[in-house]
Amino acid sequence: MxxxxxxxxxxxxxxxxxxxxxxxxxxxxxxxxxxxxxxxxxxxxxxxxxxxxxxxxxxxxxxxxxxxxxxxxxxxxxxxxxxxxxxxxxxxxxxxxxxxxxxxxxxxxxxxxxxxxxxxxxxxxxxxxxxxxxxxxxxxxxxxxxxxxSIDEFYRLLQALQTSDAKKVATPEAWQPGEPVIVPPPATAAAAESRASEGYETTDWYFSTKTIA
The missing domain is CATH 3.40.30.10 (Glutaredoxin)
Incomplete structure (x- = not known):
């Protein structure tokens, strides 16, 4: 074998x-x-x-x-x-x-x-x-x-990986440079409670986005 x-x-x-x-x-x-x-x-x-x-x-x-x-x-x-x-x-x-x-x-x-x-x-x-x-x-x-x-997709993915590394964020589906990125969700109950006041575009405690330069 x-x-x-x-x-x-x-x-x-x-x-x-x-x-x-x-x-x-x-x-x-x-x-x-x-x-x-x-x-x-x-x-x-x-x-x-x-x-x-x-x-x-x-x-x-x-x-x-x-x-x-x-x-x-x-x-x-x-x-x-x-x-x-x-x-x-x-x-x-x-x-x-x-x-x-x-x-x-x-x-x-x-x-x-x-x-x-x-x-x-x-x-x-x-x-x-x-x-x-x-x-x-x-x-x-x-x-x-x-x-x-699709070679365009690999180019997009490379940009997304480099952005995630540099900014410590995630990127949503079909993300392109200049579009909002996803902020990592809070890891504690206290952090989840305060997330809405942190200045992000927050839909719920686990889903927040921001725009980066």
Whole structure:
């Protein structure tokens, strides 16, 4: 009986890697001090993946302004990756500005749970991981092989995570910068009693919001 690989977990150290990419070898340590979005795709030269890569490429500068790097992955060779990048530029006029891991050994894909039995045994599903500047895994999302991701949502989520870290608040559904944020609910009966007088927009003791600069 073989051991089942331990899947990554939120708020723990992201699995380390040392892998060849289209920009040379990259390790998780190379991204220390920056946010990292690591995302996998099933295969090069496939239509859904092509749309996702172009969308990531178009938003790369926006992510960079938030101190965030992008890193793709699939179980293809770096020669296939390079050929696909060139093909996207020639056919669609979009240059891919971020590296892509060539994970022929599937070591990175296995460590991050990108291989999902029943969905794909030999290709990585559409998995996306947001890793903070300390190498802690903060969010992960898995999509099926048939459906593309929304890159705008990952950009929004990154902004929300950074706001929560900086302001010690939570963000409501579909939150966008400039909108009210949620104040942590009081932890004692006395604090709950005084919450309404603390200057927040309070609906009830457990639900208060405020606007931040």
């Amino acid at each position: 073989t051991d089942t690989p331990r899947l990554p977990r939120l708020n723990e150290q992201a699995p380390d890697f040392d892998a060849p990419t289209t920009d040379g070898r990259r390790t998780l340590a190379d991204y220390k001090g920056k946010w990292l979005i690591l995302f996998s795709h099933p295969a090069d030269f496939t239509p859904v993946c092509t749309t996702e890569f172009m969308a990531f490429a178009r938003r790369a500068e926006d992510f960079a302004k938030l101190n965030c790097e992008l890193l793709g992955l699939s179980i293809d060779s770096h020669y296939a990756h390079i050929a696909w990048m060139r093909n996207i530029k020639e056919n669609f006029g979009v240059e891919i500005p971020f590296p892509i891991i060539a994970d022929l050994s599937m070591q990175v894909a296995q460590a991050y749970g990108m291989i999902q039995p029943g969905a794909s045994d030999t290709s990585a599903v559409r998995a996306t991981f947001l890793i903070d500047p300390e190498g802690i895994l903060r969010a992960m999302v898995y999509y099926p092989m048939t459906n593309g991701r």
